Amino acid sequence: MKQLGGTPQTVPIEGLDPIAKGAGAAVEIAGRAVAAAKGPLHAIRGTGEQEKMLKNAKSEYADEHEEIATYTAIETLAETLGDTQTAKLARAIRREEQSMASFLERQIPVLTKAVVQAEIPPAQRRKATTRARPKRAATNKAKAKRTPAKR
Ligand SMILES: [Fe+2]
DSSP, X not given: OGGGOSOGGGOOOTTSOHHHHHHHXXXXXXXXXXXXXXXXXXXXXXXXXXXXXXXXXXXHHHHHHHHHHHHHHHHHHHHHTTOHHHHHHHHHHHHHHHHHHHHHHHHHHHHHHHHHHHXXXXXXXXXXXXXXXXXXXXXHHHHHHHSOOOO
């Protein structure tokens, strides 16, 4: 693809010389071949629904952070101008956006595991016990720290 020059997505086919047109067509065909190759896989292992959910969660996660940035700016602006009511409202909304972002952050590993479950044959997956052990120990430690001493 690099040998053809430029990224395939940015190559306009119309109005270019025949050689460039040929390159564009080749890129298009290559793209179709990839799509065709992906098709049967999805037919066998499901519709890629889990992957779509993961992609959505990732872009929603990014969106929430853009919103957090916006409300942080509004909050700061309002504070600077002495508009305490607007600052208070912006702060409240920002906090909601942050809790949504942290919810999504927790969903991403869950959804990723669902993609693995749906798309990767069991033989290619790592055995659950190999990673679960150190993780479980860490969780217990974290729990012990959080739990206040009993009286
Ligand atoms: Fe939001």
